[in-house]
Amino acid sequence: MDFQSTLFAPSASAALSFAGVERHELTRGAWVDVARGWLPEPDDVFETLVRDVPWRADRRQMYDRIVDVPRLLHTYMIGEELPHARLTEARDALSAHYAEELGEPFRTAGCCYYRDGRDSVAWHGDTIGRGKTTDTMVAIVSVGDPRRLHLRPRLGGAEPVVLEMGHGDLVTMGGSCQRTWEHAVPKVAHAGPRISVQFRPFNVF
Template identity: 35%
Template sequence: MVLAPVPLSDAQLRFDPHWLGPQEADMLLASLQHRLPWEVHRIRLFGREVDSPRLSCWIGDPDARYRYSGTLFEPHPWPEALRPLRERLQSTLGVEFNSVLANLYRDGSDAMGWHSDAEPELGPEPVIASVSLGATRRFALKHRDDPSRKLTLQLPHGSLLVMSGATQRHYRHALPRTARLIGPRINLTFRRILATAR
C-alpha cells in the first residue's frame, strides 16, 4: 500500500486505490451508512439557498466549527468507527486532523459541484485526506486559470486521495452525476480546522 504521486502541475496529489483492505472498507461502509446522523445541508448557490444533492455529516472535535457556503456547522462527536481511521491517517501523513466531512451519495444522481476547499478555517495550503467507500465514482479536477489542464480519477472502494500544497489554490474539483445504475458511496474528507481562523 503506497501513496503514489499523481502528476499534475500546480498541485500536490497522492493516491492509493487500495489503502483500506476490502473487509475493513466493507465494515466501515456498513457502520457509517446506518449510524451517522445524516442530514441535508443547505448551501448558497447563485445567491439563493438550496438543498445540497447528497446527505452530509460534519464531525470533529468540539471546537472544530466550519463555515461553508454561508452556513456555520457545529461538529457531531467522533463515532467510534472513525477513531482508528483518524489515527492511521495522522500517523501516515503527519497531520493532526480535528474534523471530517462525511458525504453520502445515495446513487448516481447525487453529486458535488465544482469548488475548492479554500475556506479561511483551512489555512493557505490545507491537507485534505479523502477516503472513499462503496461505489466507484469519477473525481474531476480543473485548473482555475487554464481549464485545459484537468485530470479525472476513478475513486474505488477503500481508496485514499490526498490533496495538499497549492492544490486548492490552483484547482477546483467535482464529483459529477452519472446515469449509470450504481450503489451508494460514502466519502470522508479529513481536515484540520485552524483555531486562528474560527
C-alpha cells in the same frame, strides 16, 4: 441499497500501509496521492456509516432560489468520536504519515453520502479558512460504489485530471491543491451508494 461488496477488500487483520501510495504532481505546487484498497474492512465501515451517522439534508442559496444539496452530510468535529474504529485508525495513520509535510494532525472528518448517481458535488476548492491562503491537505477515504473525482486548474494551463475513487481507496489532495485547483464529483446516469470521509486539519473547510 444496491451497493455490492467486494471479495478483494483488505481483511480485518490488514494494517494501514502507505507503501502503495502513488503521487501525481499537478501544477503550481499542487499534488494528489492515491492509494488503492487502502482501508481495511470497507464493507463494515460502509454499513456502519449508513446506519449510524446522523445524516442531514441541507438546502442552500443558489442565485435567486433555495435548492437541495444533492447529497447527505455530517461532520465530526474536534474531539467527537468517529462512528467506526477503522476511521479513527485512518485519521491517526494519516496524521503520522503526513506529519512532516503537513506539520499538524488531521482533526475533523466530514462525511458525504452519495445515494445514487443523481447526488454530486459541484466544482470547488476547500478555501474557507486557512486553505484560501496557505498549503494544506484534505484526505478522502471512499467506501461504496466507485465514483470519479474530477480536478481542473483554476487558471487553466494544464489538462484536467480524473481519478476513480473505489471501495476503500484513499485520495489525498495536498500542497496548493485547494486554492490553485478545483475538484468535483459530477452526476452520472447510474451509480450505487457511496460515502466519502474527508479528513481535514483545524480550520480547513
